[in-house]
Amino acid sequence: MSDYVSTFSYQTAICHAPQFAPRAYKHFTVSPVTGAIGADVEGIDLTTASDEAIAELEQALTDHLALMIRDQTLEPEQQIAFARRLGNPFPWPYAKQMDGYPEITELIQEPRDKYAFGGTWHSDSCNFESPPKFTMLYCVECPSVGGDTGFSNQYLAWEALDADLKAELDGVRAVHSAELGYGTGSQDPEVLANATTTVQYSADQFNEALHPVARTHPVTGRKALYVNDSFTASFEGKTQAESLPLLKKLWAHSIIPEFTGRLRWKKGSLAIWDNRCCMHYAHSDYPGHRREMRRIVIAGERPE
Ligand SMILES: [Fe+2]
Structure with a gap:
């Protein structure tokens, strides 16, 4: 398998990368934050939105991959009710859930x-x-x-890869490991000792999965690159050492600036993103300040 990713092909492909289609939304306003990913949404109340407005919100999410919905006032019950309109929330096993609300993880710094x-x-x-x-x-x-939370468009990452490399990787699967993401050695013990929200991981929760390197989005039919340096351990049938040279190049490629954007937080904002076609990153640039988020994840399908 080739381990060479041409930087020249990035430039060529990026110049021709398809952007989101401009669309008029009826129930709220959508303001894209970059040409690649992310938008601010204003003018919708998630506690009273009609089914038509929620369907349109899902269309906006399909268009922009990550949304920051402004000016909400949500009790936990209301956030859960909104989540249920999009799918099935499920308790995340790696952290203590909010008292009385097993669907919610409190992320507190x-x-x-x-x-x-x-x-x-x-x-x-x-x-x-x-x-x-x-x-x-x-x-x-x-x-x-x-x-801020950063996002990277993995449709664009896949589409911008060199054609020969795409041909080599299409159909290849990779191992995604909880041990790699959360296990011993994944975090500095001294830093973890000074953390309010931490991952509760033990070896008996070990699990891993095999997923396509290029997964096909079930709604758009587009392929998206699906590897990351937190969880992706190796290509199927190869050792970690054999896999790392190309994985490292793919990781670097997947977050080049032209694929990314960042959404800025305000109290009462709700962000939602599609894990099937984007990656995200929590920026840690606020030492000495408090931050509290309530997270819900919505069940998805097996990647194909
Ligand atoms: Fe995350």
Whole structure:
């Protein structure tokens, strides 16, 4: 398998990368934040939105991959009710869930914390056989600046790869490992000791899954690159050492600036993104400040 990814082909492909189609939305306004990914949404109340408005919101998510929906006031019950309109929320097994609300994970950073939860590029829970299709975060508290969430468009990442490399990788599967993401050695013990929200992982929760390197989105039919340096251990049938040279090139390729955008938080904003076609990254640039998010993940299908 070739381990060479041409930087020249990036430039050529990026110049011709398809952007989102401009679309008029009826129930809210959508303001894209970059040409590649992400949009702010204003003018919708998630507690009272009609079925037609929710369907249109899903269309906006399909168009922009990650949305920041502004000006919400959501009690846990209301966030769960909204999540249920998009699919089936499920308890995430690697952290203590919110008291009384098994669907919600509280992601809290206190001013003293040295650990940014989610501070790597990844697609959520890709170590599951059927990873969640959507993740949503509701902002209870955040610093006035800092703590953005970054996103990277993995349709564009796949489409921009050299044609020969795409041909080689199409149909190849990769191992995604919880041990790699959460196990011994994945975090600095001293940093973890100063963390409010941590992953509760033990070897008996070990699981891993085999997924296509290029997965096909069930709604759009487009292929998206689906490897990341948090969980992807190796290509199927190859050792980690054999796999790493090409994996490292794919990881670097998957987050080049032209594929990325970042969404800025405010109290009362709710972000939702599609794990099947984007990766995300929690920016840790707010030492000394408090940040509190409520997260729900929505069940997805087995990647194909
Ligand atoms: Fe995440």
